[in-house]
Amino acid sequence: MGQVVILGGGTAGTIAANRLRRRLDRDEWHITVVDADDEHLYQPGLLMVPFGEYQRPDLVRPRHRYLASGVRLVRGQVELVKPADNLVRLAGGELLHYTYLVIATGTTPRPDQTPGLLGPQWGDTAHEFYTLDGAERLAGALQRFGGGRVVIDVVDMPIKCPVAPLEFAFLLDAHLRRRGLRGRTELTYATPLPGAFTRPVASQLLGSMLTDRNIIVEPDFMAEQVTGDGIVSYDGRRLGYDLLVTVPLNMGADYVADSGLGDELNHVPVDRHTLQAAGYENIFALGDANDVPTSKAGSVAHVEAELFADALAARLHGRPAEADFDGHANCFVECGDGRALLLDFNYDTEPLPGSYPVPGLGPFRLLRPTRLNHWGKHAFRWMYWHALLPDRPLPLPARMSKAGKHVPQEVAS
């Protein structure tokens, strides 16, 4: 019997398990998913929690319910991978043998990595919204907030859902306007990047969306330490705050580092087209856990998991593996006031204006705030549980298309 062991039952792990289960013979292959708990969190929904739009029950469901029959869920904390022996050791000593190993344990905010951030202000005037507990605490803080200086700070790149801090800024601006507090609030967006986003066309657009909303952009800001009322960069700039919303350093799981499989952020270096871990024939890393140079986003995890599962199944059936991940990512970006825009890009092509998924028709508009995009983002939560995780066909292309897109004149020239 062959053993496929998948570490992590989130977006990538769940989709990979379900797709492999359909493609591999049950009499020949066991498929096991390992996770510390049985709570699958719909991470894209975290953004709306601070504004009271989603509550915990809207976002959490049992993991096991989304795994196909024939996929075993093992509850346990991964302690170590021993590639030389093809073994995974769980806390408590249980050993799992694998023929193929898939690392899909994601990346996690680590406020402990920034000196001072976990001081007495943490959870009081300093917050994050990338965990459910953190997003709920921030919801309370926003209810109590009566105006003052708000700093939104991204500590370092890469982070998962790199547009979320921008969306948070847009949504907070709209939220404060609705509550009549915007006039009494100074809003600053501090980022280690030279602008709002890395790729030029989107950076220009998103940057002007910030300044149009009177949000001060503090570029090239690399946070060195945090105090009770200020955040200081390595080059000596200090931003005072009454409310700090930080996106802490993101790091992969500690067992990745302990097993010698990680880079300086515990992300697994992989071949960017096959997702095979560098130096290991039978280890792959999917989704936020790997180091491919594209967005750490659910859409990427989804596409990677599909392509990986198809490639592995082909290989095990003696057919040539055709996995060729192109870095494809697409993200809805909430802009506040019931509008959203959509980004679609890959390793080689930056986000451009146009329509999606059908060139020329849409119905979604790329790089332009519309109400339909906003509803698309909300409808996606249903699609996630009912189509994406169970691996039912979605009317979305895995590979990126340039059809229906254009480079704006001022940037092209």
Place this chain on the structure above:
Amino acid sequence: MSVATIAGHQLHVDGEGFLTEYDEWDEALADELAARIGITLTDRHRAAIRFLRNDFPARGETATLRRVAVVGGIPVKELFELFGAKPAKKMAYIAGLPKPRGCV
């Protein structure tokens, strides 16, 4: 891409003056490139530049400040002291490597 003449050498550079050919660089050129952005290299500078050079071939991209700190052992604070504002960009320029890509 274009060709620039720096210290008597013909070098391939991109629109912002970053070298595009890994093998066109040497340590003497680093001093020239540093001087162009107002930096006089000391041994500490050279240690950071050498780390970037050695790290690049296997990874195919320029190390981030955090990687230089964690893997190369030179604290981020020191990199700011040595190279001033935007150290990652300046280090890449002096090391003859592509501008570090902020991940998307």
